[in-house]
Amino acid sequence: MDDPQTWVHYGAIDPELAEIFRQDNTPKFAKDNKISSIPTTRTAWNPIYKELAANALANAQKNGVKGQEIYIPRRDGSLARCLLYQPEQSPPSASPLVVFFHGGGFCFGCPEMESINCINVVQTYRAVAISVEYRLSPESRFPGAIHDSWDALHWIAENASQLSSDPSTGFIIGGTSAGGNISAVVSHLARDEKLSPALTGVYLNIPTVLAPEVVPEKYRSMYLSRQQNKDAPVLTKANMDMYKEAYAPDPRSELWSPFNWPSGHAKLPPHYLQVCGLDLLRDEALIYERVLRRDYNIPTKVDIYPGLPHVFYANFPQHSRSKEYAKDTTQGIGWLLEAQRLSDQ
Template sequence: MDDVATDELDPEFAAVLRDGRVADLPPWHSMSVAEARRVEDEAFSAGDGPPVERVDDRRIDGPAGDVPVRIYWPEPPSENAGDPFPALIFCHGGGWVLGTLDSADDLCREFATRVGAVVISVDYRLAPEHPFPAAVEDAWTALEWTRDESDSLGIDPDRIGVAGTSAGGGLAAAVALRARDRELSLAIQVLCYPILDRNLETPSYREHADAQLLSRADMAWFWDRYLDETADAGDPLAAPLRADSLAGCPPAVIATAGHDVLRSEGVAYADRLQSASVETRHCHYPSLAHGFLSLADEVSRAGTAMGELTSAVEKALL
C-alpha cells in the first residue's frame, strides 16, 4: 500500500489536545454506547458555524421510517441570484455509532457558506441498534429525495454531490459507488478522513494506534458495532476500498491527515481512483490529526485546510 510522509504534529493542534475542549475525552471504546453519545454530543455540538440564509429541519420517507434531514441554504450570490444552487448530501462522522445533526451543524454551515451549495445533512440510523446497511440506505434515500425535490429546493439536479467526514466519508464513498452502479450521475464525492476498510494493520494504524481522538481500539469498537454477525466486512458498501473497480466513479476530493489511523486507507483510495482515471484532488495534511475540520477555529493550519478543501469543492461544482 502506498503511503505519505508524516510531519511533527502541529503545535496548535497538540495544544488543543492537551488543554482544549477535547483534552479530557475518554477513549471511545472505554465507554458504553449511551455514554459515548453523550460525551460526543457535549464535545462537538457547541461550535458556532457561520450564518446562512436559511435552515430547515425536515423528515423524509425512508426504508424503515422517517429519515430526519437538516437543509442549509447559503446566501445567494449577488450575480445570478436566481440560479439554482449545487448541493451536497452530507453524512456526519462518529463511527456509525455516534453523531447527530447538531454535531455536524458547524461543518455543514462552513460547506454551505464557503462552497455556495445547499447542504442536506442526514441523521442516518446509528449502530448497534441499526447495523450496516441501515446508514447507507438512509444516505441513499436522502440523495434520491434531493434529486426528486431539486426544483422545490432550488437545486441544480446536475450538480449534486455527496460528502462526509470519517464514517460519513465512508458512507459518501458507498453512495458514490452505488450511484455509479445504478448509472446515476453525481457531480462530486468529498471524503474527509474517511473510513474505507476494516484492515486495522495498515502503516497508519501501526504508527498511530494510540492516537488521542481516534485510536486503533476505538476503530475496532466501532466496526464491531457497525457490522453484525450477518454482515460481510468485504462488502464494498461497508468497506469501499474493497470494491473490485473504482472506474466510473464521480470526481473526488479526498482529505487525509498525517496523524490519523485512517490515513493509509484514504491515501490508497485516492491512488486507486486516480489509477482508474477518476478526476481526484487529494489534499494531505502531514501535521494534522483525525477530525481536524472540527477544530478549524482553534488550529490555524486546520482553518487553512478548511479553506483549501472547500475551494476545491467549489471549483469542482462550478
C-alpha cells in the first residue's frame, strides 16, 4: 500500500466476483443514470433498507439493543429523522458515542442504511449509535447535505449526556461513500469550530474526498482509479456524472474536496478507512490516508478489498468477503476507540 505504483493492481477483478458475473448476476441495487428516475429508485430501494434494518433490530433486541426514531432540529427549523440505538440496560462503564452518515451519492438512501453498523457497535462496545438523515438531491443541492449533517452533529454533541453517552470515552463519526465525504468535511468543521466535546475518531468507508478537477499536481500520478475503474461495476463514471449533476457541487470548495482543506489536516483525530480496489474512488482515499499519516502524523488503519467494487457487500451479498465487511467495520471502530484510550493515558 505504501507504494502508489502498486495501487493499480488492486483494480484486477476478484476471481470470485468474476464467477458471479459469469452466472449473469447483476448488482442488487442497479440503477440508471437519469435524474428523473431518482424518485422511482428511492421508492424501490428504501423499503429494502427499512426491512433489513427492522429485521436486524428485532434480532438485536434479544441481545439487549433498543432502537428508536429521534428528530433533530436544523438551522432552518426543519427536523431530521434520525435513528438512535442504545444498550437496553445501562452498561457498567460509560458509553462512547458513534454517529453515522449514510451513502447514496447524495441522491438516494436513508438512515436505515447504517442500522447494522449502529447495532454492531452497540452490541460490541456498549456504545450509543446514531444514524443521521440529511436532505437529498436534486431537491437539496450542495452544500445542503453538509449543512444538515453539521447541524445534526452539533445538536448531538450538545445533547450527548441526554443520549446516555459519554463522548470522553469516544466520539466517532463515519460514513459510506457520500457519507464518507460528509464525515471528512464535518471532521474539519468540528476541528475548526472547536466542537465540544471534540471528536476522537473518523471512519471513512469508500469516500469521495478529492474531485478530479482539483487534484494537486504532485498527486496526479497517483490518481488513476477514476480512469482505470470508470466502467467498473456498481459505480461508474456515468453514475458519478449523474450524482454531480443532481448535487451540483463546486469542485473548488473544501466542502466537496476536503483533501484541499485550506488550513490543512493537522490535529484531526485517528482515521479508519475501508477502500475497494475496483472502485472509481480508490485512489483519492489512499492518497488522503497517505497524507494524513505521512504529512500530519495522524494514526490511520486501512482495510483494502482488492478486485472488489464500490459497496460490493450490499450489491453482491453472496460474495464470501461481503459477510466479513461489517465485521471489519466493527473492528475498525474498535481500533478508533482503542486509539482514543491510548491517547488518554
